[in-house]
Amino acid sequence: MSRFSFQISATDGAARTGTIAMQRGEIRTPAFMPVGTAATVKAMRPQEVRASGADIILGNTYHLMLRPGAERVARLGGLHRFMGWERPILTDSGGYQVMSLSELTKVSEEGVSFASHLDGTRHMLSPERSIEVQRLLGSDIVMAFDQLVPASATREEAAAAMERSVRWAKRSRDEFDRGGEHAESAALFGIQQGGLDEQLRKSSADALIDVGFDGYAVGGLAVGEGHEAMCACLDYAPGQLPADKPHYLMGVGKPDDIVEAVRRGIDMFDCVLPTRSGRTGQAFTADGPLNIRNAKFGEDQDPLEPGCPCPTCTKFERAYVHHLVRSGEILGAMLMTEHNLWFYQRLMQGLRDAIAETRLSAFAAEFLKRYRVAR
Template sequence: MTRFLFNIAAMDGKARTGAIAMERGEIRTPAFMPVGTAATVKAMKPQDVRSSGADIILGNTYHLMLRPGAERVARLGGLHRFMGWERPILTDSGGYQVMSLSELTKVSEEGVSFASHLDGTRHMLSPERSIEVQRLLGSDIVMAFDQLVPATAAREEAAAAMERSMRWAKCSRVEFDRGGQHAARAALFGIQQGGLDERLRKASADALIDVGFDGYAVGGLAVGEGHEAMCACLDYAPAQLPEDKPRYLMGVGKPDDIVEAVRRGIDMFDCVLPTRSGRTGQAFTADGPLNIRNARFADEQEPLEPGCPCPTCTKFERAYVHHLVRSGEILGAMLMTEHNLWFYQRLMQGLRDAIAAHRLDEHASQFLSRYRRLA
């Protein structure tokens, strides 16, 4: 049984391509993980998510512990069986959602006390409870619990949150290692924090390395700091983490963000953008985002993206998808989401191929020039 093995097959500058081997399957890197927050990638069947090229999806501790409940999912055989996805699942620790969705939060050394966004009931999410929930779900890649503050927070606030997150990382490690059979087949990732401060990021990385994790995430970005600030942080943050472990940029992102992050050594990504945009009428294409609700598409007989091999583009015209979306038909959201997930997986395959061929700079420049041409 392969618990967790990361292999780097090729490098081009800071960028790497390879694979993560786990019991439930191989994850090709750089990898994009569609977000299945509440045990579903919205508007998609699991087999269709897999057909798009996804090797792994993301679930969320906060949402699943509130509804339907982690203990219930465990009684029903675990998250994979519950949602019909047989390949690896990474679960977010819930820290971001506690801070962004909940009301009346109170942070202490123990954890975060919060009111549910669903019904106002009080809950406590601590490092130990977060890991327990992820264990009950049967997660393949478990995230340590951390405290998120905006990337633009004052240095004192960022430093305090980072230091607390590092103490929680130790607690997460201890609780994970108590997991018996689950710990024997799952992996645990630590999360680097420190805002946009290079020294705080380095201190965070050193603390995480001292604890020891299977992979390392760059946390606290994609929270309003902007593309240029994010890239500036990624110029140094990934290099502070172990070279022989996967590096995961949480919550990113836009296609051009992903390309720039891969250039800087990031191996894993997740974002709600392709699914959320699909439900609101935005299709991603090589020529930039396309708003299918626009009246100019009402008579167009070409696919969303000419040349795209996805089922939506090979079977349906822009005019029909425009009609579905404007009419509020469920099929419109399904077709748009399917195309977007295929686009993201094609983006990742293109990056993997370019790194392997040692032509990433050329490939990235061509992609970005075309994608941003109409911006």
């Protein structure tokens, strides 16, 4: 099998469905990647994540380089062996966490100097180091290092960060092309930046295309801009990227965000929401989120979501899950997370089927109308 290929099998408007083929397996698109920040999708075993329908998961460069350390993971056989996940893994570059979690951050042309949120030790994350860490982890899809700015950034700040991200993308490409461990099986994605400015986004896309990547991410969204602004940006941003390459919207998101983004040409997603919500008592359903902690579920004998085929819904009642969550039992987080992962993967399968059958508009309208009704 080739190192990386993307085949579009059907389109419906701007939406596409297809397959990414890699040596560790195929990824059906549109795809949702559960987040395994610290070498685990929280509260889930790898086989349970796979059973939900996930073809690929996401690992986090920042967290893994700090603990247990990328060099240690490499000595132990790589991230796949370390965490017991045999299918593809995408690793983010660490740029988002450096900006959002670290203290005493200093951005320079070299990279980002920061203090670890764990113990305060100083580190430097540059394009070269980010690629090196992702190589040591054994990532299948490596992300270029970029600079993220908040939604509140001025146009000048967004432009400066975009231009630096382009320079860092070229350095990421050069470091990736030097080879190293797993070089023969990995792919490299570039990250479009530019805030909510269409021309900055176009300039970023054009520069990234000149460098050349296996796929392209739309970065810098889901940082506080709101749903309407995100959709407005997605009305043009994916179209600025190569049509024959995967389009990855980083850090998104809510089920209705995903549906709207797929309609606009996005192929890949990741978000902590289904797992984090599972641990805090929120279940996703076709009728909107459900807070299982509510007292009204104390004697409710329905499953979390009637008709859902996940192991939680086929074996347990709301009343029992309510009891577990209210009691702080670990099993409550496990059952809730399992259902949420199944919900997200069922949504992705529904989107893929709707695109293949050219009925995405009807599917999206029906889903959004039902999902957005307040419980």
